[in-house]
Amino acid sequence: MTDEIRDLLEISRYYGRDKNYVIAGGGNSSFKDDRTIWIKASGQALSDLDETGLVALSREKIRAISLKKYPDDPAEREECVKRDLQSAITGTGSPKRPSVETSLHELIGYRFVVHLHPTSVNGIMCSRNAGMLTAKLFGEKALFVPYTDPGYTLFKKLESDLESYREKHEEDPTMIFLENHGVFVSGNTVDGIRSAYDKIISAILNYLGPLPPASEISFNPVLHKVLPVMRMLFAEKNPKIIRYRHNTLIEKYYQNQKEFHRISLPLTPDIIVYCKTRYLYVENSATPEKIIDSLKQQLPAFRKEYGYMPKIVVIKDAGIFAVEDSVSAAETVLDVYEDMIRIVSLSSEAGGTKTLTPEQVAFIDQWEVENYRRKIALAGKEQGKLNNRVAVITGGAQGFGAGIAESLFEHSVNVVVADLNEETGMKLVSSLNARKSAGRALFVRTDVASPDSVKDLVAITVREFGGIDIMISNAGILRAGGLDETDPGDFEKTTSVNYNGYFHCAKYASEIMKLQNREKPDYFTDIIQINSKSGLRGSNRNFAYSGGKFGGIGLTQSFALELAPFRIKVNAVCPGNFYEGPLWSDPGNGLFVQYLRTGKVPGAKTIDDVRKFYEEQVPMKRGCRLVDVVKAVLYIIDQEYETGQAVPVTGGQVMLG
DSSP, X not given: OOHHHHHHHHHHHHHHTOTTTOOTTOOEEEEEOSSEEEEEBTTOOXXXXXXXXXXXXXXXXXXXXXXXXXXXXXXXXXXXXXXXXXXXXXXXXXXXXXXXXXXXXXXSOSSEEEEEOOHHHHHHHTBTTHHHHHHHHHOTTSEEEOOOOTTHHHHHHHHHHHHHHHHHHSSOOSEEEETTTEEEEEESSHHHHHHHHHHHHHHHHHHHOSOOOOOBOOOOTTHHHHHHHHHHHSOSSSOOEEEEEOBHHHHHHSSSHHHHHTTSSOOSHHHHHHHOSOOEEEOOOSSHHHHHHHHHHHHHHHHHHHSSOOSEEEETTTEEEEEESSHHHHHHHHXXXXXXXXXXXXXXXXXXXXXXXXXXXXXXXXXXXXXXXXXHHTTTOOOOTTTTOEEEEETTTSHHHHHHHHHHHHTTOEEEEEESOHHHHHHHHHHHHTSOOSOOEEEEEOOTTOXXXXXXXXXXXXXXXXXXXXXXXXXXXXXXXXXXXXXXXXHHHHHIIIIIHHHHHHHHHHHHHHHHHHHSTTOOEEEEEEOOGGGTSOOTTBHHHHHHHHHHHHHHHHHHHHHGGGTEEXXXXXXXXXXXXXXXXXXXXXXXXXXXXXXXXXTOOSHHHHHHHHHTTSTTSSXXXXXXXXXXXXXXXXXXXXXXXXXXXXTTSSOOO
């Protein structure tokens, strides 16, 4: 890697990681020497750009594009240009696609070009006075280009404007401002580009004032009953994910139809690509019922008029909501739309906001290049059967719970790890979120013995994802001992976690699942208890644990009967002994240690003696493993006919009659 390429990557990441400069993988950067131009590939994000995200092209072949005669039809023309750009790639054919802006970067005489969409810059560029203010703030050395459809048309416009500029100034501009788009800053060093951007932002903020503040406003509790319904109203093959933002800036624009109208039309290409061209507004938000009624009335009309469902819903006194196929996609939509709100606020101070015309909007909306960019930016979001599902796993920080959470996450499920062990739970969630997945993991500290704690867990899950599809009641404790050794306090604690905790999970999760089913009656959800073989037969000197698990089977069967009309399946998985997990193998207080101390295994003198005793009781001669339990859980979720079942996973140690 040359020093220049290293500089290019460094400055790209520097600006790409700051949402005040670029959002949703937008923006572009390039470096050129005498023969070659290296430019960011289409769909690659500046924020994590590395050498593999660059495409190298022959400058000679790029310059030839200017001399060619292309078809008048925009779609045909852009397809031809795309092929010519691809053929200019040097080497043995990169699988990546060069940015459509490559020709623009080639036009500029400087070695480095960094094109960004800073919020403050677009506060000026999306105003009615963009040209006048550019001249006022930056003088005649800055080149201002009125809005032009991107692609070849913009290339030819910039080519013409640069020729005129060079005749007047005998040099190229270091700053090129594009109306309703952003800015190109160029230079022969990256330090010069940084300095230029600093001056641009400073000049604009000195004129307009600071970026509009946005203090967070708390979650409106009426949404607890709205989001699960809304999620189903938007559901197609898979349910959608709903994410929201609520702050004082957004509050300014949701008060009435007049204010909403100011943020109802797109201003830049990015807004069209990620948020589409129209957005839904709900003004009557006094109760959950009012919001739901408004959605049910407006959504069919919206789809009929525009041909698609909205990606953005603005609800008075609640915030803005993005409806998408994954958390990351929804967050991108929110980022872009909130940035548009900021631009509206700034441009209002600069003489009024200038929206794109219907013709300009239509070009972007139908442009294959922008749709390709969005597709690549959101790549890796596979659409399996479990995609977009939301699962809560209590006791999810370790043992069976962690294994189930990890497996579901690998199936593109959004997982909420609920546990008292905050340190271990946060570590698991961080490791999951570091992987490439369509899902998102969240940790919520939860005590399943407390109904309020479980109620809060469910509320947080709805707030973060929009609903619940799978509740796995896995949290449990085991305190071995006979009647002479177990005091009432230990018995009550064991029962409150193993038995009462399951009740709390089923009670509060089913409330959300019922709301979802009422809007989509054929939609199945699951409540699963991770029970035990001790719930299928008694356990010597372990009655507190076994009794709670037996009770769990009774709850499973009873919940199943009650919830079947709502397509909520309720089943239990009854694992055999998980010898590798901390419950058994913890050297300080694991069951091997406890059973050795209490003499539960006659004649056992070591932990190995205790382990061997239990392994010999299993026909398959081993303990239950994580993969065994995960397969049972996935089977239960996949099937749609069985409910109220206790599925043994015991290696034949317990066989149902």
